[in-house]
Amino acid sequence: MSGRLESDMQLGILAKAPLPGQAKTRLIPGVGAQRAARIHADLVRHSVATACQAFAGSQITLWTALDHAHPLFIELQAHYAISLAPQPEGDLGARMLHALGCAPGPTLLMGSDCPLISPALLRHCSQALADHDVVILPAEDGGYGLIGMTHPQPELFREIAWGSAQVMAMTRQRIQQLGLSLACPATLWDIDHPEDWARWQALNVSLL
Template structure:
């Protein structure tokens, strides 16, 4: 275990048809995409709870903070729930990281390739690095962890583009921070990603 266990923050939308995983709708329809999103969120939370104790995990909710899925996960796993604030993704990530003392990590709920072992590896890397990142194949990242508050990591980043990771690497270098990149991961955004997940990672 790391010398100082980081707090893990998970970001998740409520699985509302037409508002969650919309790029899966051509394959699954609005209802199916919402069901798929709920499956990914459950998988993410279960993985997180295999890596860290429940008191070190917070699920940050969006769209419908009282959605039954969130109640189910809170009751089953005993993790804390908080509402995501307004603002772009960078502002929401930084808000989560600074909401708890000590080192912290943030990940989304649609990246099933981030395993519990990988979460623990990232936690351990924060003992010797200021920043840990899991670059994603699409140009973003699946997890970011920091030892302290570095506002510049999240300012003027082209969120939603394939340049997020590149811009963040440049910012890390400009700030003179030591960073670790333990693995490259992939998330579920498009029909091909969903089929990859069901074919490779989903339980038989």
């Protein structure tokens, strides 16, 4: 299947403004603060461009942090006709739940750290929600790069050890406890550390 999905599906992308010293901080020891910020900006651009190959701009919200009026966000909104919305205060779980709860129907939510997420994989995740309550793309580090659901499930975001290698295991356990059905179409990896960036460069694939 190719082309955009015309449906009531919504897609949210969580993204920090690319401020040196505040974005991709775990990359800084390997590449420096300025380059880490540039890499982050390219990752955000890549994520939005990928999303817009699978969905219409009207279906996509970029959830912003650090500087909600950063030129990068304004650029992406103008180019792709996406919506911008500020992430609220709170831990990652609270911010994710807020983003998922703001959509009127089924929703996918992703970060901007995983350029392996493709338009085809986004379409696959969207279609998985036709017969599953939850869809997740697990990450090799024990977290996940995307989560989607037909209805908000607050218990999946409470008292989770965010940033740890236990996120996916804890989330999977909650899903089982709630009696929800889960689809995991693929396991991916994020660009968080210098070795991840080197791994991506070894693939010889441009972000843009």
